[in-house]
Amino acid sequence: MARPDHSSPTQLDRDLADLKLLEIAKCYREVLDEAARKGCSMLEVLATLIGMEQSVRQQRALERRLREARLPKQKTVADYDFNFPKRVPKTAIVRLFDCDFIPRHGCAVLIGPTGTGKPQPT
Numbered sequence: 001m002a003r004p005d006h007s008s009p010t011q012l013d014r015d016l017a018d019l020k021l022l023e024i025a026k027c028y029r030e031v032l033d034e035a036a037r038k039g040c041s042m043l044e045v046l047a048t049l050i051g052m053e054q055s056v057r058q059q060r061a062l063e064r065r066l067r068e069a070r071l072p073k074q075k076t077v078a079d080y081d082f083n084f085p086k087r088v089p090k091t092a093i094v095r096l097f098d099c100d101f102i103p104r105h106g107c108a109v110l111i112g113p114t115g116t117g118k119p120q121p122t
Contacts (some may be wrong), residue, residue, distance in 0.1 A: 012028075022053075023053045023056040024052065027049070031047060079096055080093070096108050
């Protein structure tokens with residue numbers, strides 16, 4: 001049996017676009033195909049589609065809020081230069097990222113003059 005042509009927008013596609021359910025519009029065919037293969041219920045399909053839409057909206061909202069906050073560039077452990085400062089061993093720095101001090105109600109305080117490798121506000 002030949003697959004239906006999905007190149008022209010259907011009424012469903014237009015309605016999803018009007019309602020701004022863009023993630024559902026993008027993915028519903030694949031979700032329906034997968035559900036047919038697995039024998040999922042209509043409720044499971046609906047929950048999957050709405051969950052995908054919600055996740056994408058939450059991610060976009062977070063990205064928008066971060067942009068609007070004008071925070072400095074996000075820094076990761078991968079970006080950290082472990083060669084500087086030379087007096088602090090890499091293991092001590094990496095242990096801070098484990099956050100083991102939090103359950104003990106401890107603190108991590110980085111003290112020293114500017115230019116010694118501590119993060120500085122920008």
